[in-house]
Amino acid sequence: MEKVIKLLTKYYPVYLSGLWGTLWISAATVLFGCLLGLLVALMRMSRNKVLGAVSHVYIEVLRGTPVLLQLYFFWIGLPKLVPFELSDTQCIVAALAVNASAFISEIIRAGIGAVDKGQWEAARSIGLSEVHVMTHVILPQAIKNILPALCNEFISTVKGTSLASVFFVGELMTSFKSVSSATFLALQSLTIVGAIYFTLNFVLSRLLQVLERRLMVSD
């Protein structure tokens, strides 16, 4: 315990910058993962067979291969594919977001599928455009259904960012590695990082619970 406190007092800037890294990598992953996931879910549900097949393959490949492999793939491959400069961190965020999108898209699809068919019909019958049917009637109800599942996905996204430490892109696990190699106090440093992760996810799940309750006002 003493050593933990010693580490904290001496190296707190390292942990703080690690926390910051984890926070923004997570936020970017969740944001882009959700947007991409929504797009993939809509493709998957569209009547267009090509879009459906493409999204199906996309989901299966991303679910069927290890995240770490995908990170390497993006880290090595993405800079060769795009005509502009990409930092390691950007490659990693892209990989994490793409990976998360596969899972999020399936959650969204299930949520949309769970909305009563009558809601679609009623929304169409009053003359709403297909876009408005989705944005004003179906998605708000779907999001309420899927919030618990999304919460799980967000938490596993936060934890998943630890894999980025393989590429030393500056998040909590990277902080652990730097501090423990400088001090040889691996277990203590790990404890600190573990506590931060736990706190982070605890707060996150509480925030989502509050959001869930606010969305439940109509029930």
Added chain:
Amino acid sequence: MTDVILRTEDLKKNFGQLEVLKGITTEIRRGKVVSIIGPSGGGKSTFLRCLNRLEMPDAGKVFFRGQDITDKKLDISKYRQSIGMVFQHFNVFPNMTVLENVTLAPVLEKKVPKEQAREDAMALLCRVGLSDKAEEYPRKLSGGQKQRLAIVRALAMKPEVMLFDEPTSALDPEMVKEVLNVIRELTRSGMTILIVTHEMSFAREVSDRVLFICDGVIKEEGTPEQIFTCPHDPSTIKFLSMVL
């Protein structure tokens, strides 16, 4: 011919192997109230749902003021704004307040200013006795209130035709009356109305014309007098003897 608002021509619809509509040809005149009766599974609801293309007919045509609405190039949501529909299971939007349910489509699709839409909605809600529920969510409403809300939601788009698909079938008996009263009032306002119903006395009272649909075709049609007092078709006679 000018006062024909809806016309169907040999309308057919299959669900898989099942032929639900086997060719329905009829016309609906503006301002008339037409009841559609018949046994369950006979195609009444499917016929109604083809009129606003919630079901796409497999063959045949539907004309609204002379325009073919089975044309795939037609802006269908624009067309549906002129055709209100009320469902058996209400289908009010649970994620919005009563008022928002009503103002949603006018504001989004007709670009009615929010204040104006609110005023119009309140006037309509007042007409059906729901003005005190404007800020409530639908979960707090009874079945009858939900259905009145659904009617108002459709009316808010100022449709030229209203389709009612068994509007009282999912209601508790004590709430049927309040919904029928609203529809009755509407029939007196000159609105063109098609109503699929099992409320025979109501159909008899408000209709200008009654269609008896059975096995995917119109077996018999006529004034309520003709249909209810001296039906000719054996299937109509059989059906009426069972429900009356």
